[in-house]
Amino acid sequence: MSERNRIPLGRTYALRVGDAFVPSSSGLTYAVNDSEGHFVAHAPLSSRKDARDAVVAARQAFSGWSSSPPESRGRNLLAIAEGLESRRSQFVTSVRQAEGADDRNAQEQVDAAVDRLVWYAGWADKIAAVVGHPNPVKGPYASTTTPEPVGVVAALAPQRSTLVGLVSIVAPLVVTGNTTVVLTSHERPLPALDLAQVIATSGTPAGVITLLSGDWRTVAPSLAGHMDVDGIDLTGAAGFVEGALHLEGEATENLKRVRQAPAHEPDWSQEPGLASMTAFMHIKTRWQALGT
Amino acid sequence: MVFEYAPAPESRDVVTVRESYGLFVDGAFTSADDTASSYAVIDPATEGHLTLVTEASTADVDAAVRSARGAYEGVWSALSGGDCARYLYRLARLVQERSRELAVLQTLETGTPVRQSRDADVPAAIAHLFHHAGWADKLRYAVPGRPDPRPRGVVAQILDRHSPVLSLTTRLAPALAAGNTVVLKPAATTPLTALLLAEICQQADLPPGVINVLTGSATVGDTLVSHPGLDHVAFAGSTEAARALSRQLAGRTTTRSLDVRGGTNHLFFDDAPADDAVEGIIGTLTRGDSARLLVQESEVGDVLERVRRRMSTLRVGDPLDNNTDVGPVRSAAQLARVEEFVAEAQAEGGERWSVDSQLPEQGFWFPPTLVTGGSRAHVLAREDVPGPLLAVATFRTPAEAVEKANNVPGVFSASVWTEKGSRGAWLADRLRAQVVWINAVHRTDPTAPDDGRHLVETYLR
Numbered sequence: 001m002s003e004r005n006r007i008p009l010g011r012t013y014a015l016r017v018g019d020a021f022v023p024s025s026s027g028l029t030y031a032v033n034d035s036e037g038h039f040v041a042h043a044p045l046s047s048r049k050d051a052r053d054a055v056v057a058a059r060q061a062f063s064g065w066s067s068s069p070p071e072s073r074g075r076n077l078l079a080i081a082e083g084l085e086s087r088r089s090q091f092v093t094s095v096r097q098a099e100g101a102d103d104r105n106a107q108e109q110v111d112a113a114v115d116r117l118v119w120y121a122g123w124a125d126k127i128a129a130v131v132g133h134p135n136p137v138k139g140p141y142a143s144t145t146t147p148e149p150v151g152v153v154a155a156l157a158p159q160r161s162t163l164v165g166l167v168s169i170v171a172p173l174v175v176t177g178n179t180t181v182v183l184t185s186h187e188r189p190l191p192a193l194d195l196a197q198v199i200a201t202s203g204t205p206a207g208v209i210t211l212l213s214g215d216w217r218t219v220a221p222s223l224a225g226h227m228d229v230d231g232i233d234l235t236g237a238a239g240f241v242e243g244a245l246h247l248e249g250e251a252t253e254n255l256k257r258v259r260q261a262p263a264h265e266p267d268w269s270q271e272p273g274l275a276s277m278t279a280f281m282h283i284k285t286r287w288q289a290l291g292t
Numbered sequence: 293m294v295f296e297y298a299p300a301p302e303s304r305d306v307v308t309v310r311e312s313y314g315l316f317v318d319g320a321f322t323s324a325d326d327t328a329s330s331y332a333v334i335d336p337a338t339e340g341h342l343t344l345v346t347e348a349s350t351a352d353v354d355a356a357v358r359s360a361r362g363a364y365e366g367v368w369s370a371l372s373g374g375d376c377a378r379y380l381y382r383l384a385r386l387v388q389e390r391s392r393e394l395a396v397l398q399t400l401e402t403g404t405p406v407r408q409s410r411d412a413d414v415p416a417a418i419a420h421l422f423h424h425a426g427w428a429d430k431l432r433y434a435v436p437g438r439p440d441p442r443p444r445g446v447v448a449q450i451l452d453r454h455s456p457v458l459s460l461t462t463r464l465a466p467a468l469a470a471g472n473t474v475v476l477k478p479a480a481t482t483p484l485t486a487l488l489l490a491e492i493c494q495q496a497d498l499p500p501g502v503i504n505v506l507t508g509s510a511t512v513g514d515t516l517v518s519h520p521g522l523d524h525v526a527f528a529g530s531t532e533a534a535r536a537l538s539r540q541l542a543g544r545t546t547t548r549s550l551d552v553r554g555g556t557n558h559l560f561f562d563d564a565p566a567d568d569a570v571e572g573i574i575g576t577l578t579r580g581d582s583a584r585l586l587v588q589e590s591e592v593g594d595v596l597e598r599v600r601r602r603m604s605t606l607r608v609g610d611p612l613d614n615n616t617d618v619g620p621v622r623s624a625a626q627l628a629r630v631e632e633f634v635a636e637a638q639a640e641g642g643e644r645w646s647v648d649s650q651l652p653e654q655g656f657w658f659p660p661t662l663v664t665g666g667s668r669a670h671v672l673a674r675e676d677v678p679g680p681l682l683a684v685a686t687f688r689t690p691a692e693a694v695e696k697a698n699n700v701p702g703v704f705s706a707s708v709w710t711e712k713g714s715r716g717a718w719l720a721d722r723l724r725a726q727v728v729w730i731n732a733v734h735r736t737d738p739t740a741p742d743d744g745r746h747l748v749e750t751y752l753r
């Protein structure tokens with residue numbers, strides 16, 4: 001039987017919150033179409049409650065994740081890259097449907113996402129050596145400065161680049177030891193929801209990465225104003241000047257670290273540099289007295 | 293009550309030792325039929341014959357260097373950082389899959405207790421591979437002020453017998469990640485792990501010539517070093533051998549990195565965490581290494597009592613047994629060196645105390661031994677006499693401890709045992725050691741350079 005005659009089941013995705021796949025607490029889903037307007041699947045319409053639950057999971061995961069050996073965080077990211085690569089054809093389809101790319105472009109996107117994950121995986125046990133340093137202070141003291149993760153970071157995934165853009169936001173946050181709650185692209189959530197399944201089987205602890213599909217404009221304010229969220233990455237709100245400004249305002253309450261929305265969505269094909277990692281790290285300086 | 297241990301041998305069936313081995317040149321093993329140029333590898337625990345390996349000829353050395361040059365210019369230096377990383381991650385994964393083989397093989401050829409090989413050396417080796425794989429696509433961040441680093445080119449690596457698996461990978465991984473190709477010359481007595489690693493590189497589909505392995509005596513090393521086609525020579529071994537190598541390289545443009553293995557020093561203060569300190573000191577012995585123990589004078593009686601008691605519980609014997617703490621010395625020559633040291637110490641008035649254990653009749657065995665008194669302790673301070681030896685000296689004040697510890701030519705490592713944070717840090721500042729551990733010993737990590745420098749930076753220009 002040719003594929004053309006086969007009737008699609010019409011999938012409904014679930015959210016991975018904590019260590020379970022669950023429907024949105026709102027009970028709502030929304031229809032996701034491909035770039036040509038054909039129905040592909042239903043995605044959960046995440047609610048503020050889902051976001052709060054995800055923050056609880058992220059907070060619970062933070063102490064273990066941030067104190068795990070950097071090397072093992074790197075291996076976790078590598079496992080996600082391997083999982084993504086082993087499901088390459090699935091993701092090519094998913095990116096092609098979401099972004100309207102041709103097959104070849106979609107393949108390049110998936111490969112670039114794998115490479116980006118591998119690139120960040122290697123940073124896990126190197127970033128501290130590159131941005132940290134000994135301080136040649138005066139007096140009988142040994143002083144060093146090292147970077148540390150800020151904590152739970154909320155992020156808006158890019159609206160257009162569904163996979164490369166997404167991993168370029170998520171990987172630098174978690175490789176440095178943060179845990180994260182990410183709101184996916186509103187209209188193109190399916191590659192992210194597929195990625196959530198890869199993450200679930202990668203050995204990454206529950207709560208480290210939560211990907212929530214839905215409309216960021218309704219959910220993001222509750223994350224921006226959440227007192228147990230330590231930072232928010234607004235890169236995904238590129239171009240939405242008013243929305244981004246509102247979120248920045250909400251974030252001032254507990255002086256969250258904010259990465260502001262750029263005017264345009266970044267060119268994700270460029271090597272990102274270190275800023276994406278250091279944006280959500282703070283530095284700690286140690287002073288150790290010397291004496292007999 | 294004394295408990296007897298049942299034998300708990302690690303199976304050696306996991307690894308197949310072939311009857312004879314050729315060299316690994318240009319992506320393939322050369323024929324091993326030519327018995328005229330081969331020599332035997334011996335199991336130091338039994339003096340039993342393990343296999344025959346090939347003594348590389350001058351022509352072999354030339355072929356290996358040419359192959360490495362070809363691979364460097366043709367493939368490896370042109371590879372993108374991302375592709376290089378993918379090769380190395382693949383290599384790391386394969387080494388991980390075959391880790392038990394490597395561990396058992398290292399134990400067979402060196403006599404290192406299998407617990408050490410399997411639970412410490414091989415996992416550390418894998419960690420190095422993963423870590424450096426991660427550098428391959430971010431070299432421009434590796435050296436501050438050098439945004440466009442280049443590989444050195446063809447690198448010769450000449451290694452000693454010490455934990456060969458770790459010694460190999462800690463140098464191979466950064467060299468490959470930095471974009472170099474390698475000609476490797478393992479120690480004459482411990483070539484098998486290097487040959488297995490070559491096989492794994494073959495399995496990982498590394499392009500031919502990226503890594504070549506030449507086995508043989510020190511003469512092969514000399515021939516290799518004198519080859520004009522090298523860009524860099526990396527060496528690990530004794531001070532003496534490093535000196536000879538420097539002499540050979542003098543005046544040549546070939547760059548070099550010499551990792552000289554010095555002695556281990558334990559500095560035991562009156563506020564030391566005694567149990568941890570004793571375990572740390574014992575940890576040196578169970579690696580088959582020697583150490584000088586510098587003890588604050590007020591503590592010396594108590595410390596020696598504790599150390600003797602703990603040494604008496606060490607199990608010396610079959611290195612493949614999972615209960616074994618101390619294996620044999622690695623070769624006949626090294627056993628002779630150990631015996632010579634103890635004889636010299638006794639001649640100078642030192643007192644020898646050895647663990648009373650039933651040593652096998654065959655094999656290069658020496659019991660864990662403590663030397664007190666006399667004046668030979670300083671030898672162990674600068675030289676890693678390759679056996680389970682501990683020699684004791686004393687000091688009165690921290691300043692005197694620093695003076696005594698520093699009063700040796702060459703490099704050394706130091707463990708400082710004190711609960712006072714400011715004192716530990718003060719000593720770390722003042723000791724001229726290449727690595728200082730505070731309330732720890734023998735820690736090694738791919739992110740922390742020790743043993744000289746096995747950094748990706750070493751292999752970049």
